[in-house]
Amino acid sequence: MSRTYVVTGSASGIGATTADILRSRGERVIGIDLRDADVEADLSTPEGRTSAAARAVELAGGTIDAVIACAGISAPIAKTIAVNHFGVTGLLEALLPALRTSDAPRAAVVSSMASLQPNSPELVEAALADDEAKALEIAEGLAAQGPAVGYAIYPSSKRALSRWVRRTAISDAWAGSGIPLNAVAPGTVITPMTKDLLATPEGAKMVDAAVPMPLNHHQSPESIAYLLIWLTSVENTHLAGQVIYDDGGADATLRGDDIWSWNDPS
Numbered sequence: 001m002s003r004t005y006v007v008t009g010s011a012s013g014i015g016a017t018t019a020d021i022l023r024s025r026g027e028r029v030i031g032i033d034l035r036d037a038d039v040e041a042d043l044s045t046p047e048g049r050t051s052a053a054a055r056a057v058e059l060a061g062g063t064i065d066a067v068i069a070c071a072g073i074s075a076p077i078a079k080t081i082a083v084n085h086f087g088v089t090g091l092l093e094a095l096l097p098a099l100r101t102s103d104a105p106r107a108a109v110v111s112s113m114a115s116l117q118p119n120s121p122e123l124v125e126a127a128l129a130d131d132e133a134k135a136l137e138i139a140e141g142l143a144a145q146g147p148a149v150g151y152a153i154y155p156s157s158k159r160a161l162s163r164w165v166r167r168t169a170i171s172d173a174w175a176g177s178g179i180p181l182n183a184v185a186p187g188t189v190i191t192p193m194t195k196d197l198l199a200t201p202e203g204a205k206m207v208d209a210a211v212p213m214p215l216n217h218h219q220s221p222e223s224i225a226y227l228l229i230w231l232t233s234v235e236n237t238h239l240a241g242q243v244i245y246d247d248g249g250a251d252a253t254l255r256g257d258d259i260w261s262w263n264d265p266s
């Protein structure tokens, strides 16, 4: 029997590829995006999230089996925290009642290896406190200092999202309802988001210095889509609260081999 998936960012890049593969496998996909989607909505605003969720539930007929949240932007502007963090958490929370009515509900979101990069702890805390007004104010302050400082909004949004996934996945609302919730953190994926940057030797060099990918270098949207699809399939019964770095080895290169000693006796 086919499952009903809600995929955000379905008009481009990773979201479009994920939606295409799901449809080719006979699954039902309700795409959400700014345009060229089943549900056209702006996930940067609370109203946009509420109306997107209501419309998606209506189209689904009440039950949603899986949500895959891909929509995101990387510009050094305040809106980046609104789309990448609140646009994911707000939508997932709004879709939770419809997920709970599925026999095998699942959710997966797209974070980034940028969650490992320098960020604004203040902005991350405001996002995790679910204080969108404060987060936007902090992000506007960063953006006003120019792109070099404003860039921190993107890694901050992904750090906050990754932490939100770890803390939320184990809650009564999600684990307690039998819903695996996880994140995928890609390296450098060839999509419209990165196309211009990778088109010049200087841009590519800068990206590769920040995101070293010893395995197979830059990746296709398919490399992320297949993992998102497995995470949200009925086969995934116990993987929860994980941020999976599907990044050609960037995380292992940057963080090294010991990510376990945090709890060792000093």
Ligand code: NAI
Pocket (backbone or CB within 6 Å): 008, 009, 010, 011, 012, 013, 014, 015, 032, 033, 034, 035, 041, 042, 043, 044, 070, 071, 072, 073, 074, 083, 084, 110, 111, 112, 113, 185, 186, 187, 188, 189, 190, 191, 192, 193, 194
């Ligand atoms: P993309 O630019 O090809 O697709 C993003 C989609 O999100 C677009 O269709 C866009 O219209 C939609 N979107 C943007 N703002 C929206 C809003 N306010 N409301 C509704 N939809 C909105 O980008 P790509 O590369 O496919 O990115 C997908 C996700 O993967 C993003 O969350 C991005 O941060 C993440 N990512 C991408 C990487 C890359 O190298 N391309 C690396 C790591 C993470």
